[in-house]
Amino acid sequence: MSADLVWSLVKNNNAYLVKRPGVQFSSEPGNLTNLNTFKYSGLANNKTVGVVPAVSGKGIELITKKQKLSAHNVNKRVNKITIAKGSRRTALSVANIVARNGYRPDLRQASIAALARVSAILASQRPAKVHVKKTKGHRATRAKRA
Structure with missing residues (x-):
């Protein structure tokens, strides 16, 4: 089938379509921008x-x-x-x-x-960086011990 025919069939209704107010997204594989357009469609393009x-x-x-x-x-x-x-x-x-x-x-x-x-x-x-909690200084640690 031609890409234009496939796009006309799937553009308004498919399993990957995510409709939000004012914009339509697509979660299909092969769609780099996740926009529901013919140019980026992973279903319609060859x-x-x-x-x-x-x-x-x-x-x-x-x-x-x-x-x-x-x-x-x-x-x-x-x-x-x-x-x-x-x-x-x-x-x-x-x-x-x-x-x-x-x-x-x-x-x-x-x-x-x-x-x-x-x-x-x-x-x-x-890997996530491990952050070491710093103390306030030598006097602050000594004051806590006493």
Whole structure:
């Protein structure tokens, strides 16, 4: 089916649609900005890009959808790449795949959304800092003992 036909069928009613006053969001896989628009739709477009945390807990998994395969090869339609290099090298790899290699030329602005999602995922995977509670000073600790 064409992407326009699929979009006309799913734009107002699908399982991923989240309606809020004045705006509609979408929680579908492959939608980088979570906006319910044709440009970012993971359901309607033949080529999509998705960024999710890796199963191992370290790094990200970049999911791209291949354009044309038969209906019998649905599991081969998705290409998953696990990237766990470090924050800067991971961001560079995602930027190269999404925008620079021409996978979806119209997503050049959305590559910023992909990079934002990558940095948020990597920040959530860092261990939490342990804050040591500081005392007021030597005299304050001595006064409490007496």
